[in-house]
Amino acid sequence: MQDSNKLLEQANRQLASSPNTPTAAGQTNSEPLPDRDAVIDALNQMFAEFELVYHNQYNKAFSNPEKLSYAKKIWFSNLRHISPERIIAATHRAIRESEFLPTVKGILKYCEPDLRELGLPDSHSAYMEACRAPQPKAEYTWSHPAVYHAGRACDWFFLAGSTEHTAYPVFKRHYEDICQRVINGETLSLPAQIALPETISKPLSPDEQRQRMQQLRDELDI
Known part of the structure; x- marks a missing residue:
């Protein structure tokens, strides 16, 4: 040879x-x-x-x-x-x-690339994470944004209300599709969290409301 x-x-x-x-x-x-x-x-x-x-x-x-x-x-x-x-x-x-x-x-x-190289958990670990993550889902610290997006694609109520036998194959299909997008170079992000205001307003008391109304009348000369 x-x-x-x-x-x-x-x-x-x-x-x-x-x-x-x-x-x-x-x-x-x-x-x-x-x-x-x-x-x-x-x-x-x-x-x-x-x-x-x-x-x-x-x-x-x-x-x-x-x-x-x-x-x-x-x-x-x-x-x-x-x-x-x-x-x-x-x-x-x-x-x-x-x-x-x-x-x-x-x-x-x-x-x-192997999923682990990209920080992606295996599909079943991702499924368990999506099921156990507390609400609000967008504020949870996910192992990878792909897990969040797969859960959202399935519908959180569907995951919470269905058995693993029913829900896991659906989640796995969505997750594998999203993982392929990551492998292809797509960057996923989580929804932006709305920052809490530095000061939280509280309702005015009746006296404060009357004072505010009178102040408006004086400013408008009515």
Whole structure:
């Protein structure tokens, strides 16, 4: 079998000469790409680790040098815009979490930031926080604004009046959608709290009301 580095280099030369090289989602031609050789090294490491961990599946998927070369060409075209560090981190995450040899789509998913990296609790912890948070909800100190927004999207009365079996799937759907927005770069905020006035007015006594009325009459000369 040919050396895997040579196979990938060969695939990359073919890719570079192709006039129809795809641009990755979210990537524009004006954005700088990671160092090409570093990405190649990261992919070589990925395939080497996958071969060790998913040995039988790997050999079945890449049963000959031609399949391996073509596979690496496809993987490179889809991961070209991702930093080598993120590719390696995704590789290790896939090995930890997946029993099966990952697909390109799977690795792209693993390349997204982990919820914990963004300060986001897991969906069930977020659900419990939303259910237990006291009123007024906007003034509660949330672990992340995404939890508040998911709870509000569900409707607080629905969460309070429904069983977990009914409410959690609804909350989870809203929460995952909002988390994806955060992953995509959106910044969430909580409603602005209305500051209390420095002085709180109190009703005037009857005598004070009569004095105030008389003062108005005098000022208006009536």
